[in-house]
Amino acid sequence: MLVETNNAVNLTAITEFDEVGEKHFLDSVASAAFIDFKKYESLIDIGTGAGFPGLPLKILFPHLNIVLADSLNKRINFLNLVIEELELTGVCAVHGRAEELARDPEYRERFDICVSRAVSRLSSLSELCLPLVRQDGLFIPYKSKEVNEELQEAERAIKIFGGEISEKKDIYLGSSNLFRSFPVIKKVKPTPDLYPRKNGVPQKKPIIVNKSAEK
Numbered sequence: 481m482l483v484e485t486n487n488a489v490n491l492t493a494i495t496e497f498d499e500v501g502e503k504h505f506l507d508s509v510a511s512a513a514f515i516d517f518k519k520y521e522s523l524i525d526i527g528t529g530a531g532f533p534g535l536p537l538k539i540l541f542p543h544l545n546i547v548l549a550d551s552l553n554k555r556i557n558f559l560n561l562v563i564e565e566l567e568l569t570g571v572c573a574v575h576g577r578a579e580e581l582a583r584d585p586e587y588r589e590r591f592d593i594c595v596s597r598a599v600s601r602l603s604s605l606s607e608l609c610l611p612l613v614r615q616d617g618l619f620i621p622y623k624s625k626e627v628n629e630e631l632q633e634a635e636r637a638i639k640i641f642g643g644e645i646s647e648k649k650d651i652y653l654g655s656s657n658l659f660r661s662f663p664v665i666k667k668v669k670p671t672p673d674l675y676p677r678k679n680g681v682p683q684k685k686p687i688i689v690n691k692s693a694e695k
């Protein structure tokens with residue numbers, strides 16, 4: 481469905497069937513190599529696009545209650561068709577910005593796990609994702625080769641939003657040896673009411689540790 485629909489609606493730049501298998505599906509479930517998803521009940525995927533990583537995680541762990549959220553409605557329409565076609569229950573596709581969902585009591589600090597892939601750098605992504613995670617829950621960003629630099633830059637932001645970096649797992653995936661890094665960020669205290677800031681602000685004005693300014 482992804483490859484077919486992509487001819488009419490721009491969902492992904494990866495369109496070759498085997499490549500979709502590896503770079504979308506295998507990559508999406510790679511976090512299951514070290515996170516025991518069976519121990520958790522609810523998960524939200526911020527900026528899910530065509531459903532990655534949330535949808536493959538739902539297929540692999542059907543017990544999870546999953547919210548797939550994206551600010552672009554054409555992607556949500558596609559996801560609703562997929563959900564219907566696969567007869568999935570306990571998953572819903574929501575049209576909205578993370579900044580708005582995180583201010584809605586139905587979503588704020590409600591999720592055991594928040595995942596997100598290819599949405600923004602860790603400093604701003606933490607502001608979009610951590611407010612949605614309940615105390616002791618996990619924020620698991622899917623990161624690539626700049627992970628260490630992003631972690632350093634996001635150190636202060638993660639603390640402000642109530643998170644704590646608990647570990648980092650690196651994995652090489654499939655025949656293309658795709659590098660994927662997963663910092664695991666635990667929610668240790670509530671996110672202050674001030675956050676997330678207004679739509680677009682987390683990405684435009686991220687709270688970052690600027691090493692040169694610190695000197």
Ligand code: SAM
Nearest residue numbers: 527528529532550551552576577578597598599
């Ligand atoms: N996660 C998918 C993947 O890895 O294939 C899609 C990645 S795509 C590059 C980024 C997605 O994030 C887009 O679909 C965009 O609409 C969504 N997005 C960007 N900022 C967002 C925000 N503040 N709230 C919700 N969705 C957002």
